[in-house]
Amino acid sequence: MKSFTNVEIARLLRNIAGGYTIKNESKYRFQILAYQKAADSIESSSKEVKDLIAENKLNAIPGVGESIKKHLLELFEKGEVEHFNEILKEISPAIFPLLDVPSFGPKKAFKLVSAFGLKDPEKVIDQIYDLAQQNKIASLESFGEKSQNDIITAIDEYRIGKTKSSRMVLPLAQEIGENMLSYLKKEKSVSEAYTLGSLRRKKSTIGDVDIAVFSNNPKRVIDHFADYPYKDRIIEKGDITSSIILSGNKQIDLMVLNPNQAGSLLQHFTGSKEHNVKLREFALKKGYSLSEKGIKLKDGTLKKFDKEKDFYNFLGLDWIPPEIRENNGEIEAALSHTLPELIDEKDIKGDFHIHSDYPLDSSHDYGKNSMQEMIDKAVALGYEYIGFSEHNPSIGNHNEEEVYEILKQRNNKIEQLKKSNKNIRIINLLEVDILTSGKLALSDRCLDLLDMAIVSIHSSFKTYGVKMTKRILSGLSHKKAKIFAHPTGRLINQRNGYDANWEEIFKFIKENNKALEINSWPTRLDLRDDLVFQAREMGCKFTINTDSHALSHMDNMKFGVSVAKRGWCTKKDIVNAMSYNDLIHWIKS
DNA sequence: GCCGTTTTCGGCCCGACTGTTTTCAGTCG
Numbered sequence: 001m002k003s004f005t006n007v008e009i010a011r012l013l014r015n016i017a018g019g020y021t022i023k024n025e026s027k028y029r030f031q032i033l034a035y036q037k038a039a040d041s042i043e044s045s046s047k048e049v050k051d052l053i054a055e056n057k058l059n060a061i062p063g064v065g066e067s068i069k070k071h072l073l074e075l076f077e078k079g080e081v082e083h084f085n086e087i088l089k090e091i092s093p094a095i096f097p098l099l100d101v102p103s104f105g106p107k108k109a110f111k112l113v114s115a116f117g118l119k120d121p122e123k124v125i126d127q128i129y130d131l132a133q134q135n136k137i138a139s140l141e142s143f144g145e146k147s148q149n150d151i152i153t154a155i156d157e158y159r160i161g162k163t164k165s166s167r168m169v170l171p172l173a174q175e176i177g178e179n180m181l182s183y184l185k186k187e188k189s190v191s192e193a194y195t196l197g198s199l200r201r202k203k204s205t206i207g208d209v210d211i212a213v214f215s216n217n218p219k220r221v222i223d224h225f226a227d228y229p230y231k232d233r234i235i236e237k238g239d240i241t242s243s244i245i246l247s248g249n250k251q252i253d254l255m256v257l258n259p260n261q262a263g264s265l266l267q268h269f270t271g272s273k274e275h276n277v278k279l280r281e282f283a284l285k286k287g288y289s290l291s292e293k294g295i296k297l298k299d300g301t302l303k304k305f306d307k308e309k310d311f312y313n314f315l316g317l318d319w320i321p322p323e324i325r326e327n328n329g330e331i332e333a334a335l336s337h338t339l340p341e342l343i344d345e346k347d348i349k350g351d352f353h354i355h356s357d358y359p360l361d362s363s364h365d366y367g368k369n370s371m372q373e374m375i376d377k378a379v380a381l382g383y384e385y386i387g388f389s390e391h392n393p394s395i396g397n398h399n400e401e402e403v404y405e406i407l408k409q410r411n412n413k414i415e416q417l418k419k420s421n422k423n424i425r426i427i428n429l430l431e432v433d434i435l436t437s438g439k440l441a442l443s444d445r446c447l448d449l450l451d452m453a454i455v456s457i458h459s460s461f462k463t464y465g466v467k468m469t470k471r472i473l474s475g476l477s478h479k480k481a482k483i484f485a486h487p488t489g490r491l492i493n494q495r496n497g498y499d500a501n502w503e504e505i506f507k508f509i510k511e512n513n514k515a516l517e518i519n520s521w522p523t524r525l526d527l528r529d530d531l532v533f534q535a536r537e538m539g540c541k542f543t544i545n546t547d548s549h550a551l552s553h554m555d556n557m558k559f560g561v562s563v564a565k566r567g568w569c570t571k572k573d574i575v576n577a578m579s580y581n582d583l584i585h586w587i588k589s
Numbered sequence: 590g591c592c593g594t595t596t597t598c599g600g601c602c603c604g605a606c607t608g609t610t611t612t613c614a615g616t617c618g
Contacts, residue, residue: 030601034590065591103607105616142615147608197618208618236617238606243617253618255605268603273618280602285595291603335594 002079003050009072010043012084015096018106019087022095025107037063040274046530050076094124101125101158103150115140129155161249168250169492169522170559173199173206180211180228180252187224189217191259196269200322202562204525205492208243208251212269218256225254261294263305267312268292274327275320282331283315323565328533342565343544345558347577351378352387352429352483353454353517353545354554358413360406361398362391364458368550371417377551379424384580387427388414389454392441400443407449425580427451427587431485436460438474440481447480452587454517454545456485457498465499472500473508482587483543483575484509486519486526497526506535513589515541515575518567520560521553532567543575 004012017035020028041063042049052058053076058069071081091110098109116131118124128151131137138148168176177195184193190213194200197210215221222242226234235243241255257265268276268291280290289296294304295314305311309319317334321342324330333339354374355367367374371388378386390410393403407430414428428451433441440447440455447453455475457468476484487505488497509516516535519526524547527535532542544560546553564574571577575586 028590031590033601037591063591067590103616107615142609144609150608210618236606241605243606269618271618273602276618277602284600284602289603293604 002076004075006042006045006049009049009075010039012075013039013042013068014099016084016087018095018099018109019084019091021106022091022110023087034063034065035068038068044530046528046534092119093121094118097121097124098128101154103154111140111142112137125155125158157249167205167207167493169205170199170202170525170562171522173209176246176250176252177209177211179230180209183228184211184213184221184225187215187221189215189220191215192262194266196266197253197271200270201272201325202323202559202566204529204563208253210253210269211255212262212265213254213256214259214262214265215256216258218258221256222254228252255292257292260304260306261292263308263311264290264294265292266308270322270325272326275325275330278327278331279315286315288315321565323562324568326566328568340568340570343561343569343571343574343577345561347571347574348383348544348557348561349578349580350383350385350387350425350427350576350583351381351546351548351554351557352427352543352576353389353431353485353519353547354378354386355390355431355547355549356388358388358390358410360390360393360410363394363396364391365549366390367548371413372421373551374548374554375417375421375424375426377554379421381554381557383424385425385427385583387429387451389429389431392430392432395441400446403442404446404449407446411449427583429454429483431456432481433458434471434475436471438471440475440478447478450480452482453478453480454483454485455481457489461489461495461498465501468498469501469504472505476505476508476512476514481514483515483517483545485517485545486521486524486547487516488526488528488531490524490526490528492523492525494523497528502531502534503538506538506540509535509541510539513541513586515543518542518544518560518563520544520546520556520558520563522556522559525559525563527563527567529563529566532563532569536567536569536573540573541575542569542573545576 013035017032020032041061045061049072052060058064058072071083074081092113094113095109098104112128118127132148132151137143137151138145177199181193181195184190193211193213195209196212198206199209213221218240222237225242226237226244228244230246231244232247233245235245240257243251243253245251255265255269283290287298294302296302312319318337318339320330320334320339356371356374357367357369358371375386393406395403411428414426418426430450431454434455434457435441436459475481490497516527518532542564544557544564546556548554578586
């Protein structure tokens, strides 16, 4: 039995699609689509194919049917697939590394590899680069001077891009987008401008920043855009779209249309791709053809929409919130008028994960502000309650008695604050480590000093799956442990989350009336949106917390709310959308 | 090769841009 990661499998399936494209694109048109769809689907799946095979649930992945399923089983059994070998038999393996280079597709890669008889996948990119520099590509049929130079540029960029993580965290993408919007609005003909794409859908990481502008003079807007002073390079510049690269390799894509087509452009450019494809297939069955321009009716006339809501309504659908446009059933729900009423920032009544500067001699980090300062900020945010949850005192530096004394002192402090702050309720928490043994870092009588505990993993992240699951469940089994903080431990662009059996953990959380944290810190956003979706379906509750270590961090709540929205959460799924009285009831449950 | 509230057969999203073709192929989102 061999094993492959989802990323490896997706790559293999894309290579098969590439192989079919080279063999005969028109003949295998739909096989190519099917393999690409299966590859996308497997790559973005929250479950590993390896596990799905073990559970005999491979069909659960959309786009994987009987045939591809059979091939994948063969792959895991033998390490290779006869059918795949047959397809790739006469195709040089040197093709495939080139597909990672921007502007290279199967056809172009095949032409070049064939023309020069290249065979070595390890060397092929360097070889093509050298051939371009030696002016040997321009003379090939369907190539020329310009495309030869473009190959050099593309490989240069590929080499830079390879050494760094290319996706941005949300706040950075938002800043880049906002800066561009204010620049664009300086052009007189711009009536409105919006950031769209994954930024509007509030994905945790953003590839390119997509922007739509409504103007009666697209050409002027495109020229203005391409003149952006902070650009590194113009990738393309047409009549209504243009793309530029900023320093740091950040790409911005622009599309400009008349204001009377705003509705369809907003819809189109917000995506996701999967949502749009599904929506267009749905419309096609009704005899409509959708595009950014509008809706083409059966008689060929184009109906234009200036409001996005009208665009959806015309198709018989309710307007769909951008955060859930991922083809996860939202189109079906919009059709049957059963879309969820998603949680909103204004529904949030408190924040449980706040680190003040209160000195309790922890081995982890402190906050920068006093409890009183953070209370004042919570009041300013309109919260009904706030929970303090500093890290537990270091158990390496203190014995149990000393820890107990430190916490008693802290309780006195919190009691004082309750008396002097009648306009907000204060919840007494701590963030308590789940040790490698599965025990909590505090004794029972220490934990009894608290209203409840947030528990989390802060050590030995590499613990293997089954052991990690046991460790987590053991930590969560204490009656005071109500919230499981930053559950996967991931740090975006820095560290993958640890491996655990999430289904088992979610089941435990649900059955024992506990909550999963959605951590709003922009490089955490943990629990991830896809796991939030899964956990909510299983009936879990969540708390959206900021994990603030300073006053300004308390404004990050919106990022966590976005994750909850992307997981289809409504008010009733979120513990800190409860009133204080309901909250107390939940804490004691 | 996948898939189903018109279907287990007969469909399968849509358009922009570039470079090389003088009418389109390839790539991208």
